[in-house]
């Protein structure tokens with residue numbers, strides 16, 4: 527059954543209000559494919575039934591599940607390759623020099639999904655910076671989706687997921703297999719702290735980050751939300767801190783206080 | 799880039815050849831290790847070999863060892879493509895000279911990503 531026009535409008539307004547996610551007209555199929563499984567698992571015969579219930583009882587937690595079901599959680603180990611290369615060649619050497627007296631590095635994987643990004647950061651550090659033994663390295667992993675955070679915390683990945691982007695040599699070094707799943711080493715998981723955080727709402731007190739990965743999430747937001755996030759991000763980073771955005775994201779014309787820094791054929795942004 | 803597919807399953811070779819074809823990578827096929835060595839020795843010069851583990855005669859890992867023992871093939875990048883999925887198996891293949899490892903089943907995208915990892919290029 528096709529999605530009714532006002533049902534689409536209702537979901538559109540809900541995800542915009544709760545997560546700043548913009549659902550353009552034409553994305554009806556996305557609502558159908560994401561919400562039908564949720565409707566079924568909540569005991570409704572159709573999406574219309576689920577949304578009716580939501581309109582009548584707006585405060586029963588169902589709206590959160592609807593918003594979460596509408597998020598796109600696509601991710602991969604070493605996604606796009608070059609951010610992790612730049613991390614190794616340019617960023618971490620600068621950070622180690624800058625932090626040599628405190629020997630503490632704070633990294634944020636904002637919108638971490640199931641954690642592959644943070645695990646890839648951790649592997650990059652372990653592989654290339656043995657000097658970091660004795661340092662405190664924290665990778666804060668945050669997302670809106672409680673399901674994704676649970677996965678991130680567990681550090682458990684399917685065969686299909688570890689096939690993607692992860693060199694076999696790193697797989698056998700940093701994961702152990704349990705049946706058909708692969709679990710990230712406790713060394714890696716110890717660096718990671720997983721917390722729920724909605725980027726579109728007020729943020730809790732955060733450390734002064736040296737490095738932030740906020741990749742492939744701002745693309746879903748409206749311009750005002752992007753501006754507000756980039757502005758607030760400056761205040762939780764140390765001057766000269768490093769920001770990685772997704773390939774389709776930029777600070778240009780949104781918050782020009784960021785210093786656009788080309789490295790090789792890629793770009794990283796530095797906090798003023 | 800050129801590829802050599804070594805797999806005793808005709809269906810599997812076809813699947814892999816199709817995916818490679820869509821990526822613009824031409825491929826030779828061998829149904830076992832001996833045939834693969836014949837092709838390589840006979841002047842076929844692929845950049846990458848995609849090698850199954852369990853085949854009649856020589857196993858894939860034995861093929862990798864044979865290839866690695868021959869300096870003529872020093873530039874060949876080798877990826878195991880197999881339904882063997884234990885960490886010990888992966889370790890063994892890498893120790894014997896395989897450069898990458900892809901666990902079956904996989905999607906076309908995954909094969910493309912692994913090829914890129916293997917050859918440090920973008921197909």
Ligand SMILES: C[S@@+](CC[C@H](N)C(=O)[O-])C[C@H]1O[C@@H](n2cnc3c(N)ncnc32)[C@H](O)[C@@H]1O
Nearest residue numbers: 545597601637639670671724725726741742743
């Ligand atoms: C496409 S994934 C990106 C994952 C990873 N950063 C990467 O680049 O591979 C986007 C993630 O953003 C999360 N997300 C969407 N809206 C959000 C919001 N308002 N606050 C926090 N996370 C959000 C989703 O739950 C999803 O896990």
